[in-house]
Amino acid sequence: MLGPLLSDHPIVGLVVPLTDAQWARLEPLLPDRAPKRGGRWRDHREVIDAIAWKFQTGSQWVHLPEKYGSWKGAYNRLRNWAIDGTWEERVFTSLLAQADADEDLDWVVAVDSSVVRAHQHAAGARKKxxxxxxxxxxxxxxxxxxxxxxxxxxxxxxxxxxFVLTPGQAGDAPAFTSVMAALRVPRAFGRPRTRPDTVLADKAYSSRAIRDHLRRRKIRVVIPVPADQRAHRQRRGSHGGRPPAFDREVYKQRNTVERCINRLKQWRGLATRYEKTAAVYLAGLHLAGIFIWSDR
Structure with a gap:
């Protein structure tokens, strides 16, 4: 009785499945063979809608509505595609490449982080x-x-x-280079683009190492200087060097990353982490990104 009752629950009305236009973008990017000889894929679109339902509602896998079929099949597809890189490398990255080719990718990039509370059920995953x-x-x-x-x-x-995941107590600045290393957009000719025009970040990222890293790559830096760093430089007098350049007008665009975080956290299964493994939770983030990029 549990399945039919939940399938009629009002929360289902909050779920936004793939549109026909989104599916037209995604279908060519998905695997076209079953993983085992003689096997048959369940319809990709149906499975993706099932996984999206789970993350958008934050419900348990066992409460997946009957119209989506077996919850185990949906979970296994999510997990297997997370492990083999289908979500990130084959779909998400390809959508970025399409947007870049259409000149629809803005290379003024903002970086930030957000702490996500993990439900108690997220603990206890295998260590190996x-x-x-x-x-x-x-x-x-x-x-x-x-x-x-x-x-x-x-x-x-x-x-x-x-996206890059770390334990909740980790600092922002140490993860900055990992985020920049994960930024990779393939192109039809030549090497993938990995270098933004401008990087915006808040005071938590104000360090000499980060500024030097961006300058070496010839990326414009727009990061404010905290009061303690400014006072330390002033105490050193002429030995403190010139203050870093800072464009207040351009910095006003940093809210783009905060608005992006808000869009992602509209999915309840991302605003709170229920998944035991980091790979499955990261796949949920990429799936939300896939919905965003395919809807342009």
Whole structure:
């Protein structure tokens, strides 16, 4: 009785399945063969809608409405495609490449992070396995409980470009180079583009190492200087050097990454982490990004 009751629940009305236009973009990017000889894929669109329902509502897998079929099949597809890179490399990255080819990708990039509370059911995953970060599954422990931090870069139109996960207590600045390394957009000719025109970030990213990293790559830096760093430079007098350049007008665009985070957290299964493994939760982030990029 549980399945039919939940399928009629009002929360189902909050779910936004793939549109025909989105499916037209995604279908050519998906695997066309079953993983085992003689096997048959369940319809990709149906499975993607099932996975999206789970993350958009934050419900348990066992409560997946009957119209989507077996929850185990949907979960296995999600997990297997997370492990083999289908979600990130084959679909998400390809959508970025299409947008870049159409000149619809704004290379004024903002970087930030957001802490996500992890439900108690997210703990207890196996320490070994094929999933990335399988040792601790990027769960941090503090007085507030279990948390995961999502580091991301967003383009100038509030769309995600790259994700990196760390335990919740990790700092923002140490993960910056990992976020920049994850930013990779293939092109029809030549090497993938990995270098934005401009990078915007808040005071948490104000460090000499980050500024030097961006300058070496000839990327414009728009990061404000905290009061303590400014006072330290002034105390050193002429030995403190010139203050870093800072464009206040351009910095006003940094809200794009915050608005991107808000779009992602409209999916309840991303605003709170229920998944035990980091790979599956990261796949949920990429799926939300796929919905955003395919709807342009």
């Amino acid at each position: 396995g094929p999933c990335p970060a399988s040792r601790d599954h990027v769960l941090g422990r503090s007085r507030g409980g279990l948390t995961t931090k999502v580091h991301l870069a967003a383009d100038g139109r509030c769309r995600p470009l790259a």
